[in-house]
Amino acid sequence: MASMSGKPVIILKEDTKRNRGKEARRSNMMAGQIIAEVLKSTLGPRGMDKMLIDSLGDITITSDGAKVLEEIDVQHPAAKMVIEVAKTQDKEVGDGTTTAVIFAGELLKKADGLLEQEIHPSIIISGYQKAADKALEYLEKIALDVNLDDRDTLIKLASTSMRSKTVSTDRDHLSEIVVDAIKQIVQKRDGQTIADVDNIQIVKKEGKSLQETKLISGIIVDKEVVHDGMPKKIKDAKIALINTAIEIEKTEIDAEIRIRTPEGIKAFLDQEALMLKKMVDTVVSSGANVLFCQKGIDDVAQHYLSKSGMLAARRLKESDMEKLAKATGGKVINNLADLKTSDLGVCGLVEERKIGNEKMIFVEECKNPSSVAIFIRAGLERMMDEAERSLNDALYVVSDVAEVPKMVPGGGAIEMELSKEVRSYARQIGGREQLAIEAFADALEVIPRTLAENAGLDILDTLVSMKAAHENENGIVMGVNVFEGGVKNMLNEGVIEPMVVKKQAIKSGLEVTSMILRIDDVVAAKSSGGPGGPGGPGGAPGASDYDE
Numbered sequence: 001m002a003s004m005s006g007k008p009v010i011i012l013k014e015d016t017k018r019n020r021g022k023e024a025r026r027s028n029m030m031a032g033q034i035i036a037e038v039l040k041s042t043l044g045p046r047g048m049d050k051m052l053i054d055s056l057g058d059i060t061i062t063s064d065g066a067k068v069l070e071e072i073d074v075q076h077p078a079a080k081m082v083i084e085v086a087k088t089q090d091k092e093v094g095d096g097t098t099t100a101v102i103f104a105g106e107l108l109k110k111a112d113g114l115l116e117q118e119i120h121p122s123i124i125i126s127g128y129q130k131a132a133d134k135a136l137e138y139l140e141k142i143a144l145d146v147n148l149d150d151r152d153t154l155i156k157l158a159s160t161s162m163r164s165k166t167v168s169t170d171r172d173h174l175s176e177i178v179v180d181a182i183k184q185i186v187q188k189r190d191g192q193t194i195a196d197v198d199n200i201q202i203v204k205k206e207g208k209s210l211q212e213t214k215l216i217s218g219i220i221v222d223k224e225v226v227h228d229g230m231p232k233k234i235k236d237a238k239i240a241l242i243n244t245a246i247e248i249e250k251t252e253i254d255a256e257i258r259i260r261t262p263e264g265i266k267a268f269l270d271q272e273a274l275m276l277k278k279m280v281d282t283v284v285s286s287g288a289n290v291l292f293c294q295k296g297i298d299d300v301a302q303h304y305l306s307k308s309g310m311l312a313a314r315r316l317k318e319s320d321m322e323k324l325a326k327a328t329g330g331k332v333i334n335n336l337a338d339l340k341t342s343d344l345g346v347c348g349l350v351e352e353r354k355i356g357n358e359k360m361i362f363v364e365e366c367k368n369p370s371s372v373a374i375f376i377r378a379g380l381e382r383m384m385d386e387a388e389r390s391l392n393d394a395l396y397v398v399s400d401v402a403e404v405p406k407m408v409p410g411g412g413a414i415e416m417e418l419s420k421e422v423r424s425y426a427r428q429i430g431g432r433e434q435l436a437i438e439a440f441a442d443a444l445e446v447i448p449r450t451l452a453e454n455a456g457l458d459i460l461d462t463l464v465s466m467k468a469a470h471e472n473e474n475g476i477v478m479g480v481n482v483f484e485g486g487v488k489n490m491l492n493e494g495v496i497e498p499m500v501v502k503k504q505a506i507k508s509g510l511e512v513t514s515m516i517l518r519i520d521d522v523v524a525a526k527s528s529g530g531p532g533g534p535g536g537p538g539g540a541p542g543a544s545d546y547d548e
Contacts, residue, residue, distance in 0.1 A: 003311060004146075004479045005353075008519075009073055016293045016476070017383060020077070022115070024080075024111070024406045024520055024521055025115070025121070025517070025519060025520060025521060026077075026515075027078070027111075027546065028077075028078035028516045028519055029078070029108045029111065029112055029516060029517075030048050030084075031076040031078040031079040031155060032078055032079065032081070032082045032104060032105055032108045032512070032513075032516055033051075033109055033141070034079065035079050035082045035083065035101060035104045035105065035107050035273035035510065036082070036101050036102050036104060036105020036106065037072070037105065038050075038068065038069075039065050039069070039098045039101050039102060040102055040105075040450055040453075040454075041066060041448045041454060041473075042063040042064075042065060042068065042098055043098050043099070043102060043164065043294075043447070043451060043454055044163075044164050044165070044419025044450070044451040044480075044482055044484075045163040045164050045168065045456040045483070046451075046456070046482050047063055047164050047454045047455070047484050049061050049062060049063045050062060050068050051065065052067075052068065052071040052072065052483070054071065054409055059382065060382070060385070060387065061166070061342070061382055061390060062166075062310075062385075062386055063164055063165060063166070064085055064097070064165070064308055064386075064389045064390075064393070065098035065101060066087070066089075066097040067099035067389055068099070068176055068213075069083045069086045069087075069285070070087075070507075071095070071148035072373060074335055075426065075538045078516055078519075079168055081512055081515060081516065082101060082512055083103070084512070085099050085100055085101060085104055085508045085509065085511070085512045086100060087502055087538075088504075088508055089505060089508050092398075093396060093397075093498070093500050093501045093504045094197070094392065094393055094395070094396020094397065094400070095161050095393045095397050095400075095497075095498075095501050096497075096501040096502070096504065097111050099447060099501075099502075099505045100505040100508045100509055101503070101509075102272075102444060102446055102447065102450060102493055103444070103446060103447070103505055103506070103509035104244065104508070104509040104512050104513055105446075106442075106443040106446040107128065107440065107509055107510070107513040108437075108513055108516060108517075109326070109438070109440055109443075110122050110439035110443050111128075111436075111439065111513065111517055113439070114435060114436060114439055115400050119432050119435060119436070120432075121517045121518065121520075122169040122403045123432050123433060123436060123516055124436045124438075124439075124517060125367065125514045125518070126433055126436070127429075127432075127433040127434070127435070127436020127437045127439070127440065128137065128431065128436055128437075128439075128510055128513065128514065129441050129510065129514070130425075130437060131422045131425070131437040131440035131441065132319075132428065132506055132507070132510045133421055134420045134421065135421070135440075135444070135506055136415075136424045136503060136506060136507075137174055138418060138421045138422075138501060138515070139408070139414070139499060139503060139506075141417060141477060142404075142414075142417065143406040143407065143408050143499040144406065144407050144496075145405060145406065146401050146405040146406060146407050147365050147389075147405070148186075148193075148218050148401075148402060148405060151179060152405075152494070153311055153540065154182075154398055154401065155172075155175045156175075156272055156395050156494040156495075156496055157173040157398055157401055157407065157496055157498065158171075158174070158175035158178040158179060158194065158394040158397060158494050159172065159364055159494065159496070160410050160496055161169045161390075161393045161394045161397045161497075162175065162390045162393070162394055163394075163495070164172060165381075165386065165389075166383065166386045166390075167210060167386060167387050167390045170210040170211060170213075172260055173210070173211055173213070174210070174213065174390070174391060174394065175213045177213065177214065177374060177375040177393065178391060178395055178398055180215050180396055181200050181215055181372050181374060181401055182195055182197075182393065182395060182402060183397040184217070184368075184369060184370070185197075185199040185370055185372065187199060187243065187373065187404050190255075192287060192403075193402055194403065194405050195397055195398075195399035195402040195403055196399075197392070197395045197399050199323065199326060199370060199371040199372075199374070200221055200371070200372055200373070200374060201220065201320075201371065201373040201374070202373070202374050202376065202388055202391060202392070203220045203222065203360075203373055203374070203376065204376040204378075204385075204387075204388060205256050205292040205356055205358070205360075205375070205376070205384075206354045206377075206378065206379070206380075206381055206384060207355070207356050207378075207379070208377040208378075208379070208382065209377065209378060209379060210376075210377065210378050210387060211508050212275070212377040213374065213375065213376045213377050213387065214374075214375055215235055215372060215375075215472045216362065216364055216373040216374070217322065217364060217365060217366050217369055217372060217375075218327050218328070218347055218362070218363040218364045218366040218369060218370060218372065218373065219324050219363045219366065219371065219372075219373050219376060220360055220361070220362055220363070220373045221292065221314070221316060221320055221324075221360065221361040221362075222358075222360055223313040223316060223361060224313070224321075224352060224358075224360070224361070225257055225310070225311055225312065225352050225359075225361065226297055226302050226312050226314050226358035227302040227303070227306045227311060228279075229303075229306035229307075230305065230306045230310065230311050230312060230318045231309060231310075231311050232292055232311070232351065232352040233311075233348045233349070233350070233351040233352070234311050234348075234349070234351070234426050234541055235348065236286055236288055236346075236348065237289060237290045237311075237326070237346065237347050237348070237349065237350040237363070238288050238289050238290065238344045238345075238346055238454075239288065239290040239291075239292060239328050239330055239344055239345040239346065239347065239350070239363070240283050240286060240288035240290070240292070240333070240339060240343070241292050241294075241321055241324055241325055241328075241330050241331065241333065241343075241345060242283070242291065242292070242293045242294065242295075242332075242336065242339070242346055243293075243294040243295070243321065243332050243333065243337055244282070244293075244294075244332055244334060244335060245295035245296045246276070246279050246283075246296070246297045246298060246301045246336070247276075247295075247296050247297070247298040247302050248272050248275060248276065248302070252398060257392070258539065260350065264283070269358070272300070273300050275530050276298055276300045276301045277304050278482045279301060280301055280304040280335050281304055282339060283295045283305075283310070283311065283336070283339065284308045284339050285381070286339045286340060286343070286344060287341045287344060288310070288339075288344055289308065289309065289310055290303065290311045290312070290350050291310055291312040291313075292312075292316055292317070292321065292324060293310070293312065293313070293314045294315065294316050294317075294318060294321050294332075295314070296314055296315065297312060297314040304488060305465075309417065310352060311352075311361075313361055322371075322380045323371040323373075324345065324371075325345065326369065326370045327345070327347070327363065327369040327371040327372065327477070327510075328345025328347050328363065328366055328367045328369070329345050329346060329366075329367075330343060330346075331343040331345075332347025342458065345403070346366075346367070347363055347364060347365055347366040347367075348361070348364060348366070348367075349362070349363075349365045351364070357376070357381070358366045361526075363515075370372045372382040372389060376391070377473050378387060379430070396437065396448060397497070397498055398496040400445075400500045400501060401498045403500075404498070404499065406498070406500070406502050407496045407497060407498055407499060408496070408497055408498075408499050408501035408502055409476065409477045409479055409490035409491055409496060410479060410495040411448075411451065411479025411482070411488070411490045411493070411495045411497065412447045412448025412449075412451050412452075412466070412479050412480045413466075413470075413476065413477055413478055413490050414446075414479075414497075414502055415444045415445065415446075415447040415448060415502075416445065416448050416466050416467070416479075417470055417475070418441075418444050419441045419442070419444040419445050419474045420441075420467075420470050420471075422437060422441040422444065423436075423437075423438060423441040425437065426438045426441065428519055445463065447464055448462065448463065448479070448480050451479075451482055452482070452483070454478050455480070455482035455483070455485075457480070457482070457485050458541065462480055462485070462487070465486055466479070466480065467489045468479060469487050477489050477490050477491045477492075478490070479495065486531050495522050
């Protein structure tokens, strides 16, 4: 509402809520800090788990930052922006989501203190940007090279990502599986190394223990053989991958066929059977002894396939068909008439096995497969889910290093080293920006501080010991010893992380902090209410939802 000649002029719709200046900024910054506080206790090997219960009563128990933020129902728009940071971190590098969010929360907290000193948000953002540029430049400089043939280092990288998870007791076994899986799917393209985690299939079945989890040099098809008369095991398999129905197609328009005699009915049925037999003969003549069909297989066709001694499965997912093609070297054929012997995939063994109460087809012993499967076993469904999340993180960590072969010491060592460098850089800048750069350096220390806090260590003593250690020439590798207290050489302890994970965490934290600091006006329309309406279930939050 504005005033002109003493008369009010209403600009915004009635009941619209508007927060401006310090009030709007403080509300947004507080929301970001609260999200960071939620995740803080999950960081590190001594971090705790969260139990998340959805509206249907389903329970998720995890310490994975991305999963926690995915499950919680957040209303505040600024909090949603911080959650987007976690999603970006997860999509880009697959790990470090908790680090990114905690760092963003600490940057906002430090910025709040600077605002209290009447430092303008633009100066804070500029100082943060300069500090981030310096930190990233120094990070590239001090990162250690990784040899992809060094299996022990790759296992340590995978193991570090799983140290803070529920599955940490089995991390040695799982780390070996992860490294072997990534090594199978790594490809060279135009001089670049590509390790696409999507080429690794993860299949879970309840039963046995995590130690029974294994790598399959091929693919698992969650289907059973279509006909009882078919063989359940084929060695030296030649696999036809068909993306067309082995059925008589129905006409697009309704048609009526008038048959007046029994002989006519028999001739009609015989003709259908003949057409189906020709389809089956096409597959058999190609030399295939296994058939995977993305669509349906008619009962009559199943009979003919069974007589020819072929193992067949139908209605496979498109993603499984693509993975089968990559694993076996075959081609997915859209027209049956085009099927040739050269299109067939090959593997050492195709077998239907009963796992628990379900049957599955294992396609194994593939030669140089570019797609493989990890078969997860565990006694509890929730343990399987947590194992899947942990394996995903570890797979991304090893693939990150395969694509950018650089690593840094973990345990808060790299953050403390970057903090030292940024604080030294701040003295060269001067002015109010220096305060923002020093605040950025302080924010980096939140990672070792949180690791110490979660481990029940004395925070002050730990940080003093770390700062003293990092003053030495070789202090860069000294991180928090969460099990015994004090500091320790993280390289010797095998606690290492990919450089790109740290790089992305700094970038993501800076971006969301800058965006929130720039907001000085929040205009929220009142919700119209009602189910399905803007303020109803599934709709946008109303003005009242933005209150602290």
